[in-house]
Amino acid sequence: MDPASNTVSRITDVVPANFLCDSQTLSGVAQSKLADETALSALDEEIPALEARLQQLKAETATLEQLIVDKANEQTRLRSSIAMHTSLLAPSPMRALPCEILSEIFLDYVAISQPATYSIFNDIVAFHRIHTPILLVCRRWRTTALADPRLWTTIPFAVSNNHERRFAHPMISGSREQQTAYWQALERRIGATSTLPINLLFHLDSNTDFGTPTYAISTFQTFLRLFPRADTISVYLFRGFLNHHLPRIPELASMIDGAEIPLATRVHTARVFFYEDQAFFRKIMSAIPNVEILEIHSLAGGELSLLQLPNPGHCLRSLRVSASMPLVDVLALLDRTPLLETLDVRIGAPSTETCRVVTHTRISTLRLSGVASTQENDAIFQHLTLPALRSLSFSTIDDENEWPRPSNITFLRRSGCRLTEIALRLLKIDDTLLMELLSLQKDLSVVQLLFGYAGEGHLSMSILDFLSTIPKGALNRPVPALEVLTLAVLPRQLKRVQRLVESRSGDQAQSDGIARLAKVDLRVRLKGKKTEVKRLEHAAMFEALVSAGINIELSYGS
Numbered sequence: 001m002d003p004a005s006n007t008v009s010r011i012t013d014v015v016p017a018n019f020l021c022d023s024q025t026l027s028g029v030a031q032s033k034l035a036d037e038t039a040l041s042a043l044d045e046e047i048p049a050l051e052a053r054l055q056q057l058k059a060e061t062a063t064l065e066q067l068i069v070d071k072a073n074e075q076t077r078l079r080s081s082i083a084m085h086t087s088l089l090a091p092s093p094m095r096a097l098p099c100e101i102l103s104e105i106f107l108d109y110v111a112i113s114q115p116a117t118y119s120i121f122n123d124i125v126a127f128h129r130i131h132t133p134i135l136l137v138c139r140r141w142r143t144t145a146l147a148d149p150r151l152w153t154t155i156p157f158a159v160s161n162n163h164e165r166r167f168a169h170p171m172i173s174g175s176r177e178q179q180t181a182y183w184q185a186l187e188r189r190i191g192a193t194s195t196l197p198i199n200l201l202f203h204l205d206s207n208t209d210f211g212t213p214t215y216a217i218s219t220f221q222t223f224l225r226l227f228p229r230a231d232t233i234s235v236y237l238f239r240g241f242l243n244h245h246l247p248r249i250p251e252l253a254s255m256i257d258g259a260e261i262p263l264a265t266r267v268h269t270a271r272v273f274f275y276e277d278q279a280f281f282r283k284i285m286s287a288i289p290n291v292e293i294l295e296i297h298s299l300a301g302g303e304l305s306l307l308q309l310p311n312p313g314h315c316l317r318s319l320r321v322s323a324s325m326p327l328v329d330v331l332a333l334l335d336r337t338p339l340l341e342t343l344d345v346r347i348g349a350p351s352t353e354t355c356r357v358v359t360h361t362r363i364s365t366l367r368l369s370g371v372a373s374t375q376e377n378d379a380i381f382q383h384l385t386l387p388a389l390r391s392l393s394f395s396t397i398d399d400e401n402e403w404p405r406p407s408n409i410t411f412l413r414r415s416g417c418r419l420t421e422i423a424l425r426l427l428k429i430d431d432t433l434l435m436e437l438l439s440l441q442k443d444l445s446v447v448q449l450l451f452g453y454a455g456e457g458h459l460s461m462s463i464l465d466f467l468s469t470i471p472k473g474a475l476n477r478p479v480p481a482l483e484v485l486t487l488a489v490l491p492r493q494l495k496r497v498q499r500l501v502e503s504r505s506g507d508q509a510q511s512d513g514i515a516r517l518a519k520v521d522l523r524v525r526l527k528g529k530k531t532e533v534k535r536l537e538h539a540a541m542f543e544a545l546v547s548a549g550i551n552i553e554l555s556y557g558s
Contacts, residue, residue: 095140099144099147102141102144103144103145103147103148103150103151106134106144106145106148106151107148107150107151109130109134110130110131110151113126113130114126114130120201120202120203120234120235120236120271120273121203121236123156123201123234124156124201124203127154127156127201128156131145131151131152134151149196150196153196153197153198153199154198154199154201155198155199155200155201155226156201156203157200157201157202157203157219157220157222157223197231197232198226198229198230198231198232199230199231199232199233199234200223200226200227200230200232200233200234200235201234202223202233202234202235202236202237203236204220204236204237217255220255220256220259221255224259224261224262227261227262227264227287228262228263228264228265228266229264229266230264230266230267231266231267231268231269232267232268232269232270233264233267233269233270233271233272233284233288234270234271234272235270235271235272235273235284236273237256237273237274237280237281256280257279257280259280259283260283261283261284261286261287262287263287263289264287264288265289265290266290267287267288267290267291268290268291268292268293268315269291269292269293269294270284270288270291270293270294270295271295271297272284272285272294272295272296272297273297274297274298289315290315291315291316292315292316292317292318293317293318294316294318294319294320295320295321295322296319296320296321296322296323297322297323298322298323313333313336313337313340314336314337314338314339315339316337316339316340317339317340317341317342318340318341318342319333319337319340319342319343319344319345320342320344320345320367321344321345321346322346323346324346324347324370325345325346325347327347327355327376327379327380327383328355330343330345330347331355331356331358331383331384334358334360334363335358338362339362340360340362340363341362341363341364341365342363342364342365342367343363343365343366343367344365344367344369345367345368345369346368346369346370346371347368347370347371347376347380355379355383356383357382357383357384357385358383358384358385359385359386359387360384360385360386360388361387361388362388363386363388363389364388364389364390364391365389365390365391365393366386366389366391366392366393367393367394368380368393368394368395369393369394369395369396370395370396371394371396374403374405377403377405377407377408378405378407381405381407381408381410381411382407382410382411384411384415385411385414385415386415386417387415387416387417388417389415389417389419390417390418390419390420390421391419391420391421391422391423392419392421392422392423393422393423393424393425394423394424394425394427395423395424395425395426395427396425396426396427402427402428402429402430402433403424403427403428403429403430403433403434404430404433404434404437405430405433406433408433408437409433409436409437409440412437412440412441413440418441418442418443419441419443419444420443420444420445420446420481421444421445421446421447422438422441422444422446422447422448423446423447423448423450423486424448424449424450425448425450426450429449429459429460429463431460431462431463434463435462435463435466438466438479439479441479442479442480442481443481444479444481444482445481445482445483445484445515446482446483446484447467447479447482447484447485447486448485448486449463449486449487449488450486450487450488450523459487459488459489459493461493461496464487464489464493464496464497464500465496465500466478467479467482467485467500467504468499468500468503468504469503469504469508469509469512469514478504478514480513480514480515481515482504482514482515482517483515483516483517483518483519484517484518484519484520485517485519485520485521486520486521486522486523487520487521487522487523488522488523488524488525489522489523489524489525490524490525491524491526491538491541494524494538494541494542494545495541497520497522497545497550498541498544498545498548501517501520501545501548501550504516504517505517519551520549520550520551521550521551521553522545522550522551522552522553523553524542524552524553524554525554526554
């Protein structure tokens with residue numbers, strides 16, 4: 001059969017028998033069928049790509065579904081955490097405290113956290129270590145603390161780069177570019193608390209290089225403006241600071257040299273550290289005529305004369321001088337300070353000038369240190385009469401003579417004072433005279449005998465026996481009012497110490513009018529080699545003494 005007949009037979013398969021059409025219609029139908037076959041072939045080729053896209057969408061859908069599950073779980077955990085924290089915080093007593101009570105707690109915390117330091121820089125460091133944690137706990141604590149000016153009456157001024165970054169006053173935030181606003185805000189806050197006592201700490205040193213001269217100058221200017229408002233001042237001026245930084249900031253050096261210190265009649269307590277140049281020191285002293293408690297620390301060594309100071313000291317009640325003072329100056333100073341109650345000085349070499357005996361009726365506490373010889377010791381006590389003396393502290397005679405001297409016994413007899421406390425340190429002890437001295441003082445309640453006999457760092461057996469209530473010899477009249485005892489001893493003397501403590505703690509002692517020891521501190525010195533072996537040998541005795549309430553501190557020496 002020819003092709004034409006095949007074409008006709010195929011067409012007849014799809015066209016009804018009674019359908020009548022011409023040849024043109026039949027040709028169009030054939031072409032349409034061929035086009036459909038081409039389109040179907042193209043669709044067949046697209047199917048693999050579509051199936052791949054479908055698999056990709058399925059994978060993405062699975063990822064999104066897992067992310068939804070994870071986020072839902074995280075929401076659940078967060079809700080549980082919020083509920084737990086809410087349940088913990090809701091009944092917290094601290095959250096229920098009124099701000100006024102919280103401020104009082106902060107004030108007590110600051111008061112009990114103040115360390116006993118002799119360094120202005122350490123005081124500045126302590127100020128920030130104490131105050132900064134309060135501001136970092138929570139927003140309510142910070143707001144409450146900053147709203148109470150009583151917490152910020154200490155104003156630390158420390159001039160150096162490190163100090164500027166670390167020790168900006170935490171009640172006011174400020175950067176180097178905002179120093180003017182910093183000090184203005186500080187002065188406004190101080191002005192709003194005019195009834196509160198202000199403590200100024202000023203530390204100027206050359207240990208570290210500082211940053212902008214603007215900060216150093218504004219710091220000093222603000223210190224001067226606040227100076228008349230101060231009740232307590234602490235000033236540390238290291239002259240080497242100016243010499244070191246003079247090429248960089250000559251305006252600050254000239255400002256300090258030419259500064260007129262304003263009068264500060266409110267200052268009652270002052271600590272002044274100075275080095276070499278006394279000009280600024282004299283300006284400070286002339287500006288505080290009503291100071292009552294004064295500490296003077298000369299960092300340059302040598303002797304210091306206070307007689308040239310313009311401040312007469314008519315209000316002075318306590319004086320501590322770390323530099324050596326000539327005896328003639330000390331005696332003259334006592335004439336100028338009729339209200340003085342506490343004197344703590346280092347006596348320099350005895351003067352060739354003739355000195356008269358000075359009687360001072362108010363001094364109750366005398367601390368003498370750095371005495372170079374028994375000649376100086378004799379000169380001091382031969383020219384003093386202190387009938388009101390209650391506490392005597394004496395340390396460091398550098399020569400080989402023993403203490404006390406006959407001049408000390410004569411001084412006590414002449415003064416007729418009734419000591420309640422005596423402290424002897426770094427001395428060689430004359431047993432007989434010491435027992436005589438202690439026997440004269442029936443009111444002694446505190447006795448400290450440290451590093452005494454023969455420079456060995458311990459006391460003799462006879463002194464230990466004398467302090468007990470066991471009768472032994474005409475001079476053995478035990479100190480009846482003794483309550484606090486501090487001794488330096490050797491391990492072999494521990495049994496003697498235990499007997500001493502027991503003798504003063506028994507019923508017989510109390511019936512004889514002997515006070516019970518309330519506190520005993522021992523400095524036990526382990527000498528020679530194998531000190532650890534010696535410590536173990538006496539461990540049982542140490543334990544027995546500690547269990548009896550005795551404090552023991554071990555020291556080691558050759």
